[in-house]
Amino acid sequence: MKISGVDIRPGNIIEYEGGIWKAVKIQHTQPGKGGAYMQVEMKNLRDGRKNNVRFRSAETVERVRLDTKDFQFLFADGDALTFMDKETYEQTTLQRDLLGDAAAFLQDGMDVVMELYDEDPISVQLPDxxxxxxxxxxxxxxxxxxxxxxxxxxxxxxxxxxxxxxxxxxxxxxxxxxxxxxxxxxx
CATH class of the missing domain: 2.40.50.140 (Nucleic acid-binding proteins)
Incomplete structure (x- = not known):
């Protein structure tokens, strides 16, 4: 679904320059000269890079909808974290750096929600x-x-x-x- 660059909100997942990005912070700016724009701090969900981009109201971006599935955390083996799909019982292994600092809070048997893009895990949401x-x-x-x-x-x-x-x-x-x-x- 296409949205205007000034309609981006924190937490939105967008497709930008061939990558999947999550809007972290936004700042709407109206300079005295020229048109208004939205300054968006984004984080790449595949490799963790951060980027600051200015979007004008005339620009459009593709908003991405992620699929969510319930998983259960099974165990950690070094930097590899193993999760099990609660419906199919298939196991998926992800790298610890995909979760960042939140990986320290994983507990054996913990229920989590995994966000998928084209069946590819993008992020893991832990309980609050x-x-x-x-x-x-x-x-x-x-x-x-x-x-x-x-x-x-x-x-x-x-x-x-x-x-x-x-x-x-x-x-x-x-x-x-x-x-x-x-x-x-x-x-």
Whole structure:
């Protein structure tokens, strides 16, 4: 489906110069002289390259619809991650760098949504939050106020997060997978 260059929104997947790109940030600019344009920061979904492109309102781009399928994460073998299609039970192996920092949050048996373009995996969406155990947390410094002071902690998957002072080692917490931020204490 063709859309105008100024109608691109963050999260849109577009076809540009033979590649599949995801719009990350946009900025609409109206200079005093000349026509308005949309400055779009894009990320290539195949190789991870980033690009900044200006689109004028007269330009059109092809908006791409991705197929989504439910998969289950099975195991990691070095940089290879193995997933299973929940309908056909076929296994697919992807490289860890396709997921970026989110790969650290994968847990055995986790349900994920894989986005496919022409049956080719483009990205993997993890659940919004996961539960993890804190294995190491700094001690509370006396005199700190609880309102805005957070301390560093390391989770069982090796990810470093900032947690409130009352959270210690051995505590299970809920973590946002997109931002790697503490959400709340797990029930």
């Amino acid at each position: 939050t996961i539960e993890a155990m804190i294995v190491e947390a700094d001690a509370v410094v006396k005199g700190q106020t609880a309102s805005s002071s957070y301390k560093p902690a390391i989770l069982d998957n090796g990810v470093r997060v900032m947690v409130p002072p009352h959270i210690g080692s051995g505590t299970r917490i809920v973590v946002d997978t997109a931002t790697a931020e503490y959400v709340r204490r797990a029930d």
